[in-house]
Amino acid sequence: MTLAHRTAASVSEALRSRRSVRAFRSTPVPRDVVEDLLALAARSASNSNTQPWRVHVVTGDAKRRLAEDLWEALDAGQRHPQPGYTYQPAPENWAEPFRSRRAAFGDQLYRQCLGVEHDDAVGRDCHHRRNYEFFGAPVGMILTVSAHPLDGALVDAGQFLQGLMLAAREAGLDTCAQASFIDFHRVLRRHLVIDDDQIIVCGLSLGYADHEHPSTRWPPRASPSPRSPPSTVTAARKVRVVDSAATGEQATGEQTSAGGRPRDPALDEAIIRATRRRLVLDGYSKMTLGDIASDAGVSRPTLYRRWPGKFELVVDALDWGFRAQLDSYPTLDLASLPPREAFAEAVRRVDPCYFNPDAIVLQGGFMGEQPRAPELLDLLRERAVEPRMTLLLDLLTALQDRGHVRADLDADTLTTMCFGSFFGAFLRGDPGGAAFAERVADTVWALIAVDPTS
């Protein structure tokens, strides 16, 4: 296999889709792929081009024997911190806010993903031990640097490590950097040829993620972008930087409150529409900002001045779609309609294709990206799914309160069922649309209404 088998098509995608993977499939990674990745990572910048990193790669029996010795040392409590390298202080020696962040991370990994409670020492130990077999990855690596001088070498090693992890993503592979090895440097030195002047920086697991394993059920990443308000404000802030630094243009003229220039709504809309089309045609991974700019008939700088990247553009494209759907509703006050009609209208509105006939394909594309870019599905939920569901749920709850719908019904589940029916219709080849919505509304109303004729 060569690096042509790509999963992350750009640096920003590699950055977004990289997560620490702690469970791997046994699928081997060919040696030439590993060598290609290391060669790519070795292109990282380093102080005066000193390239102080070294990588020791273990696979197969050598990896298994190393794991067995590491477990033995672990069980015997034979930890030996490396002099001068304090990457992993004892838990109580971390200062705030890092101590709290570590605790939050531990809770996320052990309790939320793995279901191991805080006081379950055996469960925690079982997971921790998996570090030393590189979480089942076919390739294990140990990264070392010269201790003379150490500080700068560590900065450079960090760059190398990041380059390696991103290159792996581009090749469809996953990684986990591991500091767990560093206190077992004596064991590592017995198995690997590591010069005395070298410090062990960390280990790294490399392979194909096992997405069935609970440790890969990462909770949404606490990143500012998916939670940020529609990006007109954030993008505008960045415009000034891009303008002056990259293009030399001055941000002159009337300033928006966020410090950018006034935007031409027609251009914005052309770009957003092109993005929505590309999401359907190419999917998130394959679509490029260049194609979007060309479809929209704008230059790339015009697009970059408005949106810093693909993800931010998709945030706005989803918001735009939902707002456009709201605008396209007939001006009906659901509360003023007879109950059966109000329900039918709300079911019509929960149809993902109400405004955009391609919406199910678009949403399917996001679902397919889930293993690589889980934040996309979070975004879809937040910006496109939940707002639609809320319309129907609110109406059902109001109809229950007013005694038109059976009070013992679980309105939330019913809402999910109505929403899901449109996906079922799509998969069965039913053309869906208003006629299908009508059939769903009829069928469901007969079951939930206190007086089905009302």
Ligand SMILES: Cc1cc2nc3c(=O)[nH]c(=O)nc-3n(C[C@H](O)[C@H](O)[C@H](O)COP(=O)(O)O)c2cc1C
């Ligand atoms: C140098 C380094 C050492 C790490 N050591 C370990 C480790 O020993 N075991 C582990 O499970 N994760 C380890 N991690 C992974 C971090 O826990 C992870 O990067 C962090 O929680 C952020 O999550 P993400 O990588 O999924 O974005 C390490 C990460 C780095 C950069």
